[in-house]
Amino acid sequence: MQKIVVEGGAALNGEVQISGAKNAVLPILCATLLADGPVSITNVPHLHDVVTTAKLLGELGAGITVDEGTLGKGRGMVVDPTTVHSHVAPYELVKTMRASVLVLGPLLAKYGAAEVSLPGGCAIGSRPVDQHIKGLQALGADITVENGFIKARRDGRLKGARFVFDMVTVTGTENVLMAAALAEGTSVLENAAMEPEIVDLADCLNALGANIEHAGSGRIVVPGVERLHGGSHHVLPDRIETGTFLVAAAMTGGRVTVRCARPDTLDAVIDKLKQAGADITVDADRITLDMGGRRPKSVDLTTAPHPAFPTDMQAQFMALNCIADGVGVINETIFENRFMHVSELQRLGADIRVEGHTAIIRGVQRLSGAPVMATDLRASASLVLAGLVAQGATTIDRIYHLDRGYENLEEKLSGLGANIRRISG
Numbered sequence: 001m002q003k004i005v006v007e008g009g010a011a012l013n014g015e016v017q018i019s020g021a022k023n024a025v026l027p028i029l030c031a032t033l034l035a036d037g038p039v040s041i042t043n044v045p046h047l048h049d050v051v052t053t054a055k056l057l058g059e060l061g062a063g064i065t066v067d068e069g070t071l072g073k074g075r076g077m078v079v080d081p082t083t084v085h086s087h088v089a090p091y092e093l094v095k096t097m098r099a100s101v102l103v104l105g106p107l108l109a110k111y112g113a114a115e116v117s118l119p120g121g122c123a124i125g126s127r128p129v130d131q132h133i134k135g136l137q138a139l140g141a142d143i144t145v146e147n148g149f150i151k152a153r154r155d156g157r158l159k160g161a162r163f164v165f166d167m168v169t170v171t172g173t174e175n176v177l178m179a180a181a182l183a184e185g186t187s188v189l190e191n192a193a194m195e196p197e198i199v200d201l202a203d204c205l206n207a208l209g210a211n212i213e214h215a216g217s218g219r220i221v222v223p224g225v226e227r228l229h230g231g232s233h234h235v236l237p238d239r240i241e242t243g244t245f246l247v248a249a250a251m252t253g254g255r256v257t258v259r260c261a262r263p264d265t266l267d268a269v270i271d272k273l274k275q276a277g278a279d280i281t282v283d284a285d286r287i288t289l290d291m292g293g294r295r296p297k298s299v300d301l302t303t304a305p306h307p308a309f310p311t312d313m314q315a316q317f318m319a320l321n322c323i324a325d326g327v328g329v330i331n332e333t334i335f336e337n338r339f340m341h342v343s344e345l346q347r348l349g350a351d352i353r354v355e356g357h358t359a360i361i362r363g364v365q366r367l368s369g370a371p372v373m374a375t376d377l378r379a380s381a382s383l384v385l386a387g388l389v390a391q392g393a394t395t396i397d398r399i400y401h402l403d404r405g406y407e408n409l410e411e412k413l414s415g416l417g418a419n420i421r422r423i424s425g
């Protein structure tokens, strides 16, 4: 099994290019199922979750072509949905990636039936999909849950409806939005998620002929259309990858410019980095963080749906607080069990106390390298960040979590001067 070894101590310096957003490309790949012709997607990040989604679309019968060298536009992928012949998303694929549930809405709306294995729990919490099901039922779908599968059917076209989500759910909003795009009449989705990835999905659907309005607000209006055609879409930059590099720069006291980013999607994160003492300048799609060799100051934060502070950046800021000056308090309000990185950070010498959904972190002068284990995607990132400032070597096991969501992380960090490598065994 592969591991990452980080030797701490180097201040990061230089420029790094941000990849396409994982959480945008996954729903967009699933949305291609709704089209009547091939859809070309650019800025596709090379991630394990993208490979899994392509495999799933392939199992359903879609044709997939990967273009490694779309000049200046990042990697490209063309999905031809016209050969789809199955509507079953098997357990073997769904269990490795919960986002596979995103084929539910498109298969139901386009092909009249969908069978998608229940994703079940995961390391960070129980993560139910009741809102996906209720939303699709509101559009007239007939849905049962049997033998571990969500089985959805429709009689005639789905019907536009008003649906109020009980809580803000990102993939839930995406599933219902994709189905509503092909419904008869207008749907209004209330208490919808406002994440930038929802806007990117809506932009893609609109490029294929949909009429979605107000994506990015809590009330999305979807006048349904009869069909979507083929087309193309460029995926937005990954704000979590961007934030992770900025935190790495801040923790190491360095100066890093991220290129091809979307600063407007990172308000809450940039604000916290400024509170930590970083000098930040934004110039179009570039963000430069200069820490000038200073030790960061502790920050308090509470995770909440966009535009508030993202739960996917919580672990990285926990790592920052571990070596910051002062005491930082982190409240996790989105997922019930998203402090799995705490015990691993403690192995590196961090001073963290957890009380329910709150972690209290007293910054220490220095962490010391140790063998640690990645438990989920963003937890893995926090361990790499801690390793960058720890004295000695930190060896991170189970890095397949990292490969799900970060493209070439160790190459990119090496390019900034980090001492990091991947080893086998």
Ligand code: UD1
Pocket (backbone or CB within 6 Å): 022, 023, 026, 098, 099, 125, 126, 127, 128, 129, 130, 131, 132, 133, 167, 168, 169, 170, 171, 172, 311, 312, 334, 335, 336
């Ligand atoms: C998405 C992101 C993930 C991010 C999360 C929160 C993708 C592929 N993944 O996950 O990186 O951490 O948003 O920003 O985009 N819930 C229910 N019932 C439902 C759906 C959700 O109770 O039907 C609860 C969840 O258990 C959780 C909360 O709602 O407590 C938010 O989850 P949700 O926004 O759905 O997360 P995902 O879409 O799975």
